[in-house]
Amino acid sequence: MRNTPSGISAEIAKGVFRPHTALTNMALSYYQNAANYFARAIFSICPVGLSSDNYYIFDKEDLLRDNWQRKPAYGKVAPAVVSEHTDTYNCQVDQMIMGIDQIRQTDLQRRMGPAIRDPKQQRTRTIAEQANIHQDMLFADKFFKAGAWNDEYSGVDSTTVSGKQFIKFSNGNSDPIKFIDERKTAMHESTGRTPNRLALGANVFNELKNHQAILERVKYGGTTANPASVTENVLAELFGVEKLVVLRSIANKAAMGADADMQFIGDPDAFLLSYATNSPAIDEPSAGYIFAWDMLGNGQILPILNYLGENGTHSEYVEGLMAFDMRKTADDLAMFFKDAV
Template sequence: MKRTAKSIQADIAKGAFRPHTALSTMALAYYQQDSTTLAKNMFPVCPVGLSSDNYYVFDKEDLLRDNWQRKPAYGKVDPAVISEHTETYACAVDQMIMGIDSIRQTDLNRRQGPRTADPRQQRTKVMAAQANIHQDSDFSKSFMKQGVWANEGQGKDDTSVSGNEFIKFSNGNSDPIAFFDAKKTAMRQATGRTPNRLGLGINVFNALKVHPAILERVKFGGTTANPANVTENVLAQLFGVDRIVIDQTVQNKAGLGQAANMQFIGDPNSFLLAYATDTPSIEEPSAGYIFTWDMLENGILLPVLNYQGEAGTHSEFVEGLMAYDMKKTADDLAFFGYDAV
């Protein structure tokens, strides 16, 4: 029988048909600032109206040049030229689906005892958590590796380093504070911007917490009752950045049915020093952006939907969607270090 709008409305009223509906606001928590995730705390999320489009890039050489000239008598100076060009982004759609066995759920709901949690809400939480894992994994693959940034350096065990090489932070003869000051100064000179974010692999963070040069600066700030601790905030102040982000997201890299293979997503021995804005801006550069598209045109960047399975399956499904493009937007606003410990 051909379905009509009237028959569908009648089935909805009787509860016999359930269209795709938004589940709950739980999924919105995915877009709140989560201090344990790397991607959204390093680069700003930029909501976009189209899956792909252009954005303007104004050349720093023209913006940072002194174009003021002395006005000649009875004449005028030549107009200043500020060059511009465009770059593109392209958001790809990712999807995750989880099922609910309605027959089994009926049995669970009828059991005596504590109230059974809503399976839809539980699956929404799983999707939100795995969305963070998925984005952190993409971030590490895109930005936390060799060959991505024009400015990168390798840590060495000995003190004979040259160029962008540096002494490993696990070596007590290194000076992390002087090292980051030098990199910040060099970036300031090249771009007019001072790096404000530092992403640290977990091993790098652990090494910095016990580094003699850092402990020397904080040891007098503690007491017996409240000993001095080297935290992210302490390191941020010592290194002169607004934000320290620890790359500590864990992922099971084994397939379904295989023995668990729990690993840190990113390289635990690397770091990324970068300048990035807190929010999208037309007046500030940023080393990178996470362009995010609301593909369902409802303003929700991580929509989670619920729909019935095929007749006879007695099942329903929870579906999550997200579309984004993690893009390096300013190659000269970052320095990547590897083998740092």
């Protein structure tokens, strides 16, 4: 037997004994589910050929005005004017590098361990994983916080609200569906666009799943074998939005060497209601875009490269690059709600 003294002695005699070999069928890596990441699920990516440039904005006031006039006899009406102006984006390059010790890898490769022993594969996946974390953190700092949008509401425990206040969804007297319908109608009246994106903090989603007003609407759709449940799709239908995203990605916000400080990247007690396009369009407004520049000119917005270290170091490196600019392109097409629970 392999784990008996005689078995080990036999393997040593045959020259096949390898002590301290990593398991071949498992490894521990805290990669997150790709569905947890939210930045690109809310605002679409707009590929750009230049690191910075202008984009046009046509004023809604002129586009939505009735500019038709009665033609005077033997004359003509004055030309209609649609005002335009420009704004700019500026993609800054971010980088991540991970090293590989070639001497150490000699030992690991000769042990014939699991596939994860391939250092390039492991570093590549880690860089891609952290690219998602980085994008979500940039998104949360740009769009998912108090002060990011002009139209901002605050949740309160009281049933008496005024101004831009609303009853917290954790309060049984609140009516989330009615409240969000009212906000959607207000945005449509102001812009001609009905919000189609709802981004929920983790705690807001949990509260809505158990809110009595929502449970009452779905409970008769279940059976003993298949009880009714409140999912993201169910909430999207109830709130009448095309896409509902729950902000589940997490990050360690502690510095290197400090105790771990795991937190949700997006505020778990807030939510964002917005209108955004599924893909960039010159004739359609969007609350925001993620401008992405292929800085190497090869069409890749997240190139991952491999190169050797200096002579004598017996090292090599895996490098990731990305250049994004997350821009608010229509302030009136989003509403932010803080302290919702």
